[in-house]
Amino acid sequence: MQPNYSTLLKQLKQLGAANPGEPPGIEQWMEFLEQVSNVCADMALDPGNAARIRPVSLSEIQELSSRIEETQRIAGLGDWSFDRKSGQGKWSRECYRIFGLSPSAPMPTYKELSRQIHRDDRLYVKDRVEAALHDARKFEIEFRYHLPDGEVRWVRAIGQPVKNARGQVCRLFGTVMDVNSRKLIEVRQSMEHTVARLLAECDSPVEVIPEIIETICSTFGWVCGALWMPDKKAGLLRRAATWALPRPDIEQFFHNTPDQIPLPAGAALSSRTLRVARADWFPDASRGEHFERAKEAAATGLHGCLAFPLQAAGEILGIMEFFGLQPHEADRETMQSAHFIGRHIGQFFQRKQVEIALRESEAHFRALVEQASDSFYVHDMNGRFIDVNQRGCEGLGYTREELLSMSVQDIDLDLTTRELKKLTGKLTAGTPIARESRYQRKDGSTFPVEIRMGPIDINGRQHLLSLVRDVTERKEMQDHIQHLAYHDSLTNLPNRAMFNRHLCHAIDQAARHGKSLAVLFIDLDRFKYVNDTLGHDAGDRLLQEMSRRLSNALHGDLVARLGGDEFVVLLEDIHDSEHVSHVAQKILTALVEELPLNGQRIHITASIGVSIFPEDGEDEFALMKHADIAMYRAKDRGKNNFQFYSAYMSQHAAKMLALESSLRRAIEREELVLYYQGKVETRTGRISGVESLVRWQHPELGLLSPDQFIPLAEETGLIVPLSKWVLREACKQVCEWQRQNLPPLNVAVNLSARQFVDDHLLEDTALVLRELGMDPTLLELEITESMMMHNPEHTIQILQGLKAMGIRIAIDDFGIGYSSLSHLRQFPIDIIKIDRSFIQDVPGDPADEAITEAIIAMGKSLKITVVAEGVEKPEQLQFLSDLSCEEIQGYFFSKPLPAKDFTKLLWRNLAPVAVPSRRPAAK
């Protein structure tokens, strides 16, 4: 049923008073107007209807229209109608106010209205109105409208077409509303939203600043703007970004003005804003007051100017400035908006800066992690991998994807579920963990690792970060160092430290189980000699070969090198001494085998001393010491044998030790004495020369023969100073005899093996001769065959050096060595002394006779003087005389005598001597 007038009035009253102070909504108005329109249309179609309507009084009409007017004023809403046929329209009073017109002014035509619509909205309004007329459809539009004073206002218009009986749109009616405030808020919100979006999507805020300036400019109607950034270090404000309407005159403004301003700069707008730290407005920048670029602004046509700081947490991160083409007074809303935008952009700037810094530091960290030589693994509390660096993948042979589908327990061989739980518990309690483990690669191989673990927060969740280092090399190095610490580097056998550890342990075990063990102390015989004569390289090779033979001879028993030529063997769980003897013999047999060294065949023997636990000692020190003493006993017993320790040996060893320490002091205490034994010509019976033989006048032990201390001197190195003393003393004595006008006498001095290889031999000998002024041809040096043959090249060199000085060379103990006659020819030899072992059984022993005869014959053919040693009996002298042996030496003529006695002998020898007549050799 159509509402009647009174119903409408009632509704109108309700509209105005529904919510006092609040204007009725546009929807309610439209509803109301539609009903009014329907009532009117009703009356137009059926005049009967009008008749049925109760007559309205004037006062009622006035009341109604004043109510409508009042309600529209409160609502800021005007209503209008337009008759299509007559072109006439009707505006309510509020419409005039909304469009800025006087209520008395004639209502503008549609054309006039269109001209005032904002250029950008004009076409849109036209299209929508035409469509509404064409389709008889309601329209709702919002557009900007230029008021007569130039102000732009946003309005919202709703129109409703009304059709006539023929269905044609004959009339439009509707409302118009001032929505400027809301619209401005919306526009600013949209601008702020755009600014926020631009900042959110950019990588660096400065990049999007031109776009932000453009957005702000288009919202506020500015034509250009710029961002200034403070550079505190340089004391400058720098223009970091600009935007200008694409008009050359406006763009020129930035080209014509400086892009940096010194700080602090009073009049400069940007620096002023920086100082006041809030939005700053210049109604007309071109007028020069407080604006340093006024001239350029005027030239460009820039007037209104706004600058505001970009602030965050009290810090000013930049200044933005904007210019408009019109002088413009400051308005509160814009200032507020500027303040808001400034804060907003400032916060974004700061956040972005933090983000960038964070991203950079993350990238830096990531790069570091990726480049790290260590592996990084991140896994969750259940062990599932969350992240891994490149090294972590390479180290295990898995791809990143493979690892991310695995658990740390798949690779950490020592990490049980229980262990993992324990670790995560500790780590979440904040205790960092360092542990060692073994990791397994994809190919199944394993390697030792060192792991440092700590908690790490990723996206708010706690995970565990493991920094893993492959310590294979370090472990190998440690093993190697450990090996070096416990092994001998030359032979790779265990060393003394290792042997002692094992021995201690073995003694413990044997003591606990009531078993026996044996320590075999092995010393190579004549090693020092080989080393000195053949050189250290040969000595090293010999030791390596001996070590190999020892290891081969002992199946699993511990063999160690103690140093030098000393080795030691541990035999555990021995049953009886035969067992030990068997092993010792096996060792001797293995070592003595021929060894080619420097082109020579060497036969090395060993002396072995044995001590038994528990009989010979209850700890490692006693066992080692007693085995050592037993070894010396084996040496004394002619070498190449083994000896079991006995208490007697200790006493003997103690004696030797005491002897050694007193031998050290024997030279300075002048306890050494030289004895002299003459060499006699068989033909004349005259003493042709003399051999010096050292003795030690020991204060307690009496006169000691060289056999009792020379080996000890050799062993300890004391032979070198001892030999020097002998050489000087013998030469001195020869000089003394000469001084006594005795006939010139050759003196023979024995050279020790060590002395023969001493680098200073030639030098030392020459010095003695020079200092004593002695004729070098009177000196004979005696060396043995073996000394010569061990290093023939060296021998030749030394002998030639001695010969060059005029010294004569004799081969001592000739015949017992293995040198062949052809070998002898290469050496510059003057004298051969036949060893007394051949002489003692001649005549009588055909072999010794033959050898002696051959040596004498060879000497003759090589023009070498032959001396027979150890001649004790007249028949020996006769035998040698018959073979035309030139010289003899032995007790038959004289035992070695002290210098004083030998001097007497020399004087006596000056008288005629009876000699055996030489008989022709029986063939």
Ligand SMILES: Nc1nc2c(ncn2[C@@H]2O[C@H](COP(=O)(O)O[C@H]3[C@@H](O)[C@H](n4cnc5c(=O)[nH]c(N)nc54)O[C@@H]3COP(=O)(O)O)[C@@H](O)[C@H]2O)c(=O)[nH]1
């Ligand atoms: N490096 C040095 N060695 C030296 C020195 N002085 C001696 N020696 C060597 O010591 C060994 C023993 O010497 P010694 O006890 O003096 O014996 C010598 C003679 O006494 C002994 N001899 C001499 N004639 C006879 C004899 O008729 N019968 C017999 N039973 N013995 C005799 O022979 C030794 C001399 O031998 P050699 O030197 O081979 O000519 C001995 O090897 C000495 O070389 C020294 O200062 N430095």
